[in-house]
Amino acid sequence: MTYEELKKKGxxxxxxxxxxxxxxxxxxxxxxxxxxxxxxxSKVEPFNYHPRDYRDTALELEDWQEAVKLAQELAMTPLDKRGGTIDYDWVKMAKRALQLILGRG
Known part of the structure; x- marks a missing residue:
């Protein structure tokens, strides 16, 4: 599984x-x-993921179990096969905001 595939799981x-x-x-x-x-x-250690308590969230048990299953699948994927984690839209928005702040937009 790649980082992008994880994002598309809902x-x-x-x-x-x-x-x-x-x-x-x-x-x-x-x-x-x-x-x-x-x-x-973890993005730097293979096989390393940590489920956390979901009871203070609006998530149902079945959804939490699905999230843990997906996390385990990603953690079992070798680090070099997961893809990049750069969010290019975020970078573009930050550049645009900086241009507006500097009065160049």
Whole structure:
């Protein structure tokens, strides 16, 4: 499985959760509607993923189990076969915002 395939599985996936991790997110039950990681997958260590408690999120048990299964599948994929994690749309938006801030847009 690649990072892009994981994104297309219907979950909220943050490829830039941290320098070394990808996260599958779910909406939190707090009053602010933030998101919480339910599974994190290492981008630098093979076979390394960490399911987290989903009970403080709006996610159902079956959906959490599916997310863990997908995370395991990605973790079992060799690092060099997962593809890149650069979000080019994010880079384009950041460049455009910087141009607007500098008055060149």
């Amino acid at each position: 979950f909220d996936v943050n490829l830039h959760y941290s320098i070394n991790e990808v996260a599958i997110l779910a909406t939190s039950l707090d009053t602010f509607g933030s998101v919480e990681p339910i599974v994190t997958i």
